[in-house]
Amino acid sequence: MADRPVxxxxxxxxxxxxxxxxxxxxxxxxxxRFERNGTVSITGGKVEIGQxxxxxxxxxxxxxxxxRLDRIRMLAATTATSPNExxxxxxxxxxxxxxxxxxxxxxxRAILLGEAAAEFGVSTDQLKVTDGTIAIxxxxxxxxxxxxxxxxxxxxxxxxxxxxxxxxxxxxxxxPAKRVDLADKVLGRPRYVHDxxxxxxxxxxxxxxxxxxxxxxxxxxxxxxxxTAVRDGSFLxxxxxxxxxxxxxxxxxxxxxxxxxxxxxxxxxxxDAFMRTARSEATVLIGKGTPPAEGRVVRASYAKPFIAHxxxxxxxxxxxxxxxxDSARLTVHSHTQGIFNLRADLxxxxxxxxxxxxxxxxxxxxxxxxxxxxDVALDAALLARAANGRPVQVVWTREQELGWAPxxxxxxxxxxxxxxxxxxxxxxxxxxxxxxxxxxPGRDPRPTLLSAGYLDPPFELPIAIDMPLxxxxxxxxxxxxxxxxxxxxxxxxLLEMPIRVSALRSLGGFGNVFAIESFMDELAAAAGIEPVAxxxxxxxxxxxxxxxxxxxxxxxxxxxxxxxxxxxxxxFSRYKNTSAYAAVIAEVSLEREVRVTRLxxxxxVGLVINPDGVINQVEGGAVQGTSWALKEAVKFxxxxxxxxxxxxxxxxxxxxxxAVEVELINRMDAPTTGAGEAVQAPVGxxxxxxxxxxxxxxxxxxPLTAERIQAAIAEQ
Amino acid sequence: xxxxxxxxxxxxxxDAPDSTPLLYVLRNDLGLKGxxxxxxxxxxxxxxxxxxxxxxxACDTPLWSAxxxxxxxxxxxxxxxxxxxxxxxxxxxxxxQCGYCVSGVIMTAAGLLSANxxxxxxxxxxxxxxxxxxxxxxxxxxxxxxxAAEAMRHG
Numbered sequence: 001m002a003d004r005p006v007x008x009x010x011x012x013x014x015x016x017x018x019x020x021x022x023x024x025x026x027x028x029x030x031x032x033r034f035e036r037n038g039t040v041s042i043t044g045g046k047v048e049i050g051q052x053x054x055x056x057x058x059x060x061x062x063x064x065x066x067x068r069l070d071r072i073r074m075l076a077a078t079t080a081t082s083p084n085e086x087x088x089x090x091x092x093x094x095x096x097x098x099x100x101x102x103x104x105x106x107x108x109r110a111i112l113l114g115e116a117a118a119e120f121g122v123s124t125d126q127l128k129v130t131d132g133t134i135a136i137x138x139x140x141x142x143x144x145x146x147x148x149x150x151x152x153x154x155x156x157x158x159x160x161x162x163x164x165x166x167x168x169x170x171x172x173x174x175x176p177a178k179r180v181d182l183a184d185k186v187l188g189r190p191r192y193v194h195d196x197x198x199x200x201x202x203x204x205x206x207x208x209x210x211x212x213x214x215x216x217x218x219x220x221x222x223x224x225x226x227x228t229a230v231r232d233g234s235f236l237x238x239x240x241x242x243x244x245x246x247x248x249x250x251x252x253x254x255x256x257x258x259x260x261x262x263x264x265x266x267x268x269x270x271x272d273a274f275m276r277t278a279r280s281e282a283t284v285l286i287g288k289g290t291p292p293a294e295g296r297v298v299r300a301s302y303a304k305p306f307i308a309h310x311x312x313x314x315x316x317x318x319x320x321x322x323x324x325x326d327s328a329r330l331t332v333h334s335h336t337q338g339i340f341n342l343r344a345d346l347x348x349x350x351x352x353x354x355x356x357x358x359x360x361x362x363x364x365x366x367x368x369x370x371x372x373x374x375d376v377a378l379d380a381a382l383l384a385r386a387a388n389g390r391p392v393q394v395v396w397t398r399e400q401e402l403g404w405a406p407x408x409x410x411x412x413x414x415x416x417x418x419x420x421x422x423x424x425x426x427x428x429x430x431x432x433x434x435x436x437x438x439x440x441p442g443r444d445p446r447p448t449l450l451s452a453g454y455l456d457p458p459f460e461l462p463i464a465i466d467m468p469l470x471x472x473x474x475x476x477x478x479x480x481x482x483x484x485x486x487x488x489x490x491x492x493x494l495l496e497m498p499i500r501v502s503a504l505r506s507l508g509g510f511g512n513v514f515a516i517e518s519f520m521d522e523l524a525a526a527a528g529i530e531p532v533a534x535x536x537x538x539x540x541x542x543x544x545x546x547x548x549x550x551x552x553x554x555x556x557x558x559x560x561x562x563x564x565x566x567x568x569x570x571x572f573s574r575y576k577n578t579s580a581y582a583a584v585i586a587e588v589s590l591e592r593e594v595r596v597t598r599l600x601x602x603x604x605v606g607l608v609i610n611p612d613g614v615i616n617q618v619e620g621g622a623v624q625g626t627s628w629a630l631k632e633a634v635k636f637x638x639x640x641x642x643x644x645x646x647x648x649x650x651x652x653x654x655x656x657x658x659a660v661e662v663e664l665i666n667r668m669d670a671p672t673t674g675a676g677e678a679v680q681a682p683v684g685x686x687x688x689x690x691x692x693x694x695x696x697x698x699x700x701x702x703p704l705t706a707e708r709i710q711a712a713i714a715e716q
Numbered sequence: 717x718x719x720x721x722x723x724x725x726x727x728x729x730x731d732a733p734d735s736t737p738l739l740y741v742l743r744n745d746l747g748l749k750g751x752x753x754x755x756x757x758x759x760x761x762x763x764x765x766x767x768x769x770x771x772x773x774a775c776d777t778p779l780w781s782a783x784x785x786x787x788x789x790x791x792x793x794x795x796x797x798x799x800x801x802x803x804x805x806x807x808x809x810x811x812x813q814c815g816y817c818v819s820g821v822i823m824t825a826a827g828l829l830s831a832n833x834x835x836x837x838x839x840x841x842x843x844x845x846x847x848x849x850x851x852x853x854x855x856x857x858x859x860x861x862x863x864a865a866e867a868m869r870h871g
Contacts, residue, residue: 050814185815186806188750188790195749244740312754313816366814366851398755623852646759654844657854
């Protein structure tokens with residue numbers, strides 16, 4: 001296979017379409033610039049959110065250009081000049097941006113070689129590039145990319161006619177590369193938006209109401225001691241010269257604020273009933289095959305709670321106004337996942353044209369989906385209106401971050417299957433209840449930014465939606481990867497949203513795979529077949545089988561010896577049914593709480609760009625998935641979110657982290673997929689299966705807390 | 717009000733109320749951005765610094781209690797541009813994802829290693845339990861700290 005000129009980064013495209021993000025941004029000059037100091041600037045629109053994407057994209061550029069990796073500079077995206085690459089989400093950056101950068105760099109290299117050949121009166125076959133220096137066969141003269149490149153040379157549209165390199169010749173892609181952003185972070189140099197200092201910058205803090213959507217009746221501005229209170233409708237905040245003064249003033253102001261009304265939240269103990277009875281829109285996603293007349297019918301229901309992003313660094317933005325009235329311009333520094341979509345929603349909320357707003361991306365703390373990065377940008381813009389042209393930096397408090405950022409939606413899932421006499425699944429039914437999994441900006445005529453709902457007049461924030469399959473939202477990974485001949489998959493998307501939700505890593509995949517893979521174990525037990533064999537019996541996809549077999553071998557599944565109070569479990573899924581394959585085996589021991597002792601993850605992301613980057617992402621997804629499965633649930637009463645501190649919303653600690661082993665299957669002949677969300681879902685399911693194995697009784701509601709285990713044992 | 721303190725070996729006088737959390741003095745008055753805000757209540761470790769060699773949460777440490785003492789931040793670990801063995805080990809192991817928690821983790825580890833140069837796995841995990849990491853880089857960070865401890869013992 002290695003000598004076939006395959007095109008691994010390229011997802012299928014129509015004959016007349018350009019690859020990846022080039023389709024909407026064909027200008028070569030939008031992507032690349034040769035700098036006088038001998039570096040190459042890549043100016044893509046995808047953003048670093050802690051996943052190491054800039055490093056992988058730099059590897060791709062260096063590879064195609066034939067320059068050393070350290071010559072590549074990945075510039076931060078800005079709406080002022082960057083191509084609009086949409087949102088950095090869905091594990092699509094390598095597919096979209098990687099494909100574009102690969103073709104751009106291959107074409108730019110060819111253009112530069114063409115220029116050099118013309119200059120020296122030779123053919124391009126006689127030229128050889130080493131680290132950007134072009135040598136001519138048999139002559140001593142050399143030139144460089146930087147000597148030849150002019151801005152005008154790249155003021156043309158990409159043709160994608162230059163075939164990129166064959167992966168079998170790769171020197172840089174596929175080898176571990178050090179992250180381009182990490183030295184700053186480890187040495188403590190300013191790198192995050194929290195660290196940006198602009199001349200004359202003020203500090204702002206927001207006062208949130210006592211209940212979601214409450215109306216501000218009154219407050220005592222004189223209590224904002226040392227700062228200035230800022231009000232717009234029911235939006236309230238404070239700006240001050242010093243950060244700690246702004247924090248104190250916001251606390252004092254909050255104590256004086258009187259609010260009325262607000263949304264009533266569901267009864268926490270009746271969440272499952274709420275999900276099933278709330279107003280919803282029903283959709284049949286798959287209906288195929290005729291259900292068999294006979295067989296053994298098995299049913300079970302599963303649930304997952306609301307989960308918080310819970311980044312260690314709260315959301316932050318800086319905003320600055322220039323000019324007033326209709327000519328006012330706004331500049332925002334933000335760690336958003338989508339600079340253009342944020343700009344669109346800022347324009348709606350502030351009732352001004354988009355072309356008067358610039359959004360610059362600056363890195364933030366870890367991002368696992370649509371958190372409050374966009375919300376705080378509007379907060380900063382609103383507070384900066386009172387700052388007479390000075391920039392204002394706003395950081396949310398820990399309480400606001402855990403209580404007011406959008407959550408990953410709760411889900412309730414009913415499964416039903418029919419087994420034939422040979423233990424084969426002949427009918428499969430999956431019915432889910434969930435809010436939509438996206439409230440991202442830029443997709444609705446109304447803004448989705450939190451504070452837009454508190455302005456005078458307030459915007460009504462849109463109810464979360466789902467994107468269509470295969471990506472999906474609540475239905476992500478609701479379609480089983482197994483060869484079930486008869487399937488009925490349906491969903492109920494809630495049309496009310498008392499608790500604000502949006503995209504969180506793997507979206508509906510975590511809940512759906514938890515349900516599907518738990519149920520597969522229940523069916524295997526009903527059929528009297530061992531769980532790994534039962535899965536393989538229903539799976540013909542060779543890449544799916546390969547990750548299951550690799551995980552089973554690495555974990556020594558067959559030789560596992562069950563000690564008292566311990567167990568193991570397996571789960572499998574192909575992310576979005578179209579992306580990375582992952583099988584996970586979890587080993588647990590039951591002490592006072594569940595302790596996950598080992599996770600073995602076998603992963604196939606197609607052609608690997610940066611092996612260490614993939615392993616790092618898989619390890620991280622595994623640990624975060626463990627935290628979700630064992631500990632995490634947003635708590636609330638009828639009036640507000642109550643889990644607003646690390647004590648009320650605990651996440652996995654150092655002493656609780658399992659050993660994680662990653663088995664990477666590199667496929668030179670398969671398109672590269674994202675890695676960041678590959679194992680999140682199967683990790684949760686594998687742990688649930690391991691707990692059921694250890695306990696002898698199954699828990700069908702996450703998280704798997706000590707209380708749930710005790711209740712399950714008591715019921716036994 | 718003016719308060720004297722030593723940060724990374726340098727004497728400073730700071731004009732701020734003595735109740736000001738050390739975190740904001742470091743970040744905003746002294747421009748040392750490596751110490752990070754995470755929760756403001758000492759529960760996440762993102763703002764850990766050394767105060768006379770002991771690990772403290774800078775968000776929870778009023779300026780007056782640092783007066784006359786020696787504060788070490790992540791910027792002060794490196795000597796003459798050479799990364800501290802802990803920082804080098806974090807780079808070697810690529811022991812981070814978003815990196816936001818890293819400086820606090822490194823400072824906790826620095827405090828631990830000066831008191832206990834050969835920590836067991838158990839010692840390490842116990843010492844780091846107040847440092848939260850959301851990206852799941854724990855295993856790499858533990859590996860990096862062990863590598864650094866080894867280098868420091870033999871260095």
